[in-house]
Amino acid sequence: MIFLKEILLGNAAIALGAVTAGVKVVSGYPGTPSTEVLESVAQYNRDGKIKVEWSVNEKAALEIAAGASYCGARSMVTMKQVGLNVASDPLMSLGVIGTKGGMVVVVADDPGPISSQTEQDTRHFGKYANIPVLDPSSPEEAYEMAKYAFELSERINLPVILRPTTKVCHSSGTIEVDESRFEDETEGFVKDSKWVIFPPLSYRRHLEIEKQQGEIADIFDRLSFNRIEGDGKYGIAAGGVTYAIVKDIIDTYNLNVILLKSGAVFPAPAKLYHEFLLRVEKVLVLEELDPVIEEQLYHVLAVNNFHKPIFGKLNGFVTPAGELKFDNTLKIIEKFMGVRLGNVEESIGTEGIELPLRSPVLCAGCPHRASFYAVKKAMKGKKIVSCGDIGCYTLGNAKPLEMTDTCLCMGAGITIAQGIKKAEPDTNAFAFIGDSTFFASGMTGLANAVYNNTDINVIVLDNLTTAMTGQQPHPGTGKTMMNTSSPKIDIASVAKALNVGFVEKVNPFDHKKAVKVVQEAAAYQGVSVVIFEAPCVTLFKSEEVCRIENCIGCKKCINEIGCPALYVKEGKVAIDDTLCNGCGLCKNVCPTGSIK
């Protein structure tokens, strides 16, 4: 064994743990904060022995990993928390059927939320599907848990959920990398009726799996990911990265408390919880998202018929939403212990200074800005609802474009638009969807519109990549995570094959033509699809920049398109040449032709 010390992001640590455990098939769909897990596996896969792929969506990805596991190969699937909603159908059934080769389902949660639609807690999915959940507190532990998860999965013949949160995924730690690799031969698929789900089989398996839960809980009682540390009167129970924060607070202020760390969190290590509860006078539960550990502790009290006061989310002692950071956690601990420890109030404040708002924006030169602007111009004065979707283009909601009226979940734009059109027939229902989202969950919605004769206008924002999550390839790009190529799937051809009557492809920077095509699409009776094709600026960096001469200071350019490269200097508008991409969109706006 060779040990190398590396600074690794939590996501890279999970990838390396899986590679060390001999993973053979890795599938996933990008989503913050999970994306770098699969990308790191692809980086470590120098000899190409691991089959790595970005699947079209999470449901496909999970099923691919399941198929590989059926053959006895170790497999892993990666996604963000909302991805598991999409993959929940196969997950629920897989929890009944079970697996053969170790299978790890990496689902990253996002307390805050920082880059997500929802603040949902994947630990509930473990309980819902009877699948064990491991919840790392640091990149180092994530590495150990990733390796262990494969062993556990093979021991119990069930998939195992590894649930890091943003502060584990996107923080890095010092990891001693084990260069050895677990190796075994894949047996291959062995035909057996146990792989075919039928009601009688599900009943039998349900009985077995419920019994198994107790056995897994016994394993978790003895696992070092779960432990009791320290001494004192009071107890604190913590899970995930909150454990690390509580440890820092205990170290900083030399606190005497009994700390329960819950890392293998479902099924609950009930005997360990019982021992902890017996030793303490009262308990504070600190965990992000939902009160999962807290409910488990109440359950242990009820089953064992005794009482200890528990302070947490259920009695309003701890905030039910948002992140637990060092400073708010410290305040909660102070209140719980009845002591004053920190002096956060005395730190340098920012009250004395006015700070401008800095929200995320579409990049300078982003093709989505040109597309939104073309639709806005084309539909000026008309009644229109713009149903948005998920991707960089969600930022089209911001001032001054304000071209996103709804956003729900991936793929919903096309179908929400149909609902709006049905309820309000005299409106122009527009749906905006990115190329990656189109392949993930747009095609079925489009088929639905054609089938049900709903007159909507679909705008596909094809920037030739999955930009929001960091430029992943997708079926329209023909590039794969194995460094191979596949036939590109053409979105226009897909739309035509689905019998869409109006299909046009146009470059959104060709402003006049873009406006004209949108007007034709809106006039067309039936489903229309306009594909705005132009690459994301991160794919190619243009050397050209635009300049402004003889500006009259009307600010029309800023007020109409809001490109971040445009700024006001002494009453006139100037272009920041470190940001400008020379896209030329602003030239179409300037009434005096001052932009060259």
Place this chain on the structure above:
Amino acid sequence: MDILIAGVGGQGTILASKILAYAAVIEGRKARTGETIGMSQRGGCVVSHVRTGGSHSPYIPVGGADLLLSFEPCEGARNIAYLKKGGKAAINTASITPVSTALGLSAYDGDKMMKYIAENSKAVFIDANKLAKESGSIKAVNSVLIGAAFGLGVLDLSEESLRQSMKKNIKPSFLDLNMRAFHSGVKEVEEMRTKC
């Protein structure tokens, strides 16, 4: 030692934090970083936390940072609460005005913000964009600022480990340019120190 790096999405704070953290690992210590990856990278506010003192969690408490490195004046001011009282700071004076300011929705007064930072910390202000461009690329702002931090004499890292870390974390074709940027940052700060 706790270092907070602040900037605007796209400026390259993550590479700076990796270089600092890995330099500590080269010196046999354990390091952690906490990054902003996601939506904010599209021109929003980003911070990187670098901790080399054996902490369990990756995020620096308010009032805990020994050093604030800021790629942009306003983001330096926004994050000053993380700095210890009397802590040191190296601030890039090149501003990036947000779209909200161009639209007239919020005011941006760079001089006022820098004055506030100066009053509340031991700060040096350098035009890191200019120095980076002179070294060969605007992308080298992070190396200029690391150089400035080193020049300030607050880093508990040797020049040699920083050099090795840069070598490991920067593409070979960009290494020379970044080393030049690093030295220009060191020199700029040293000249300022001799002046005052």
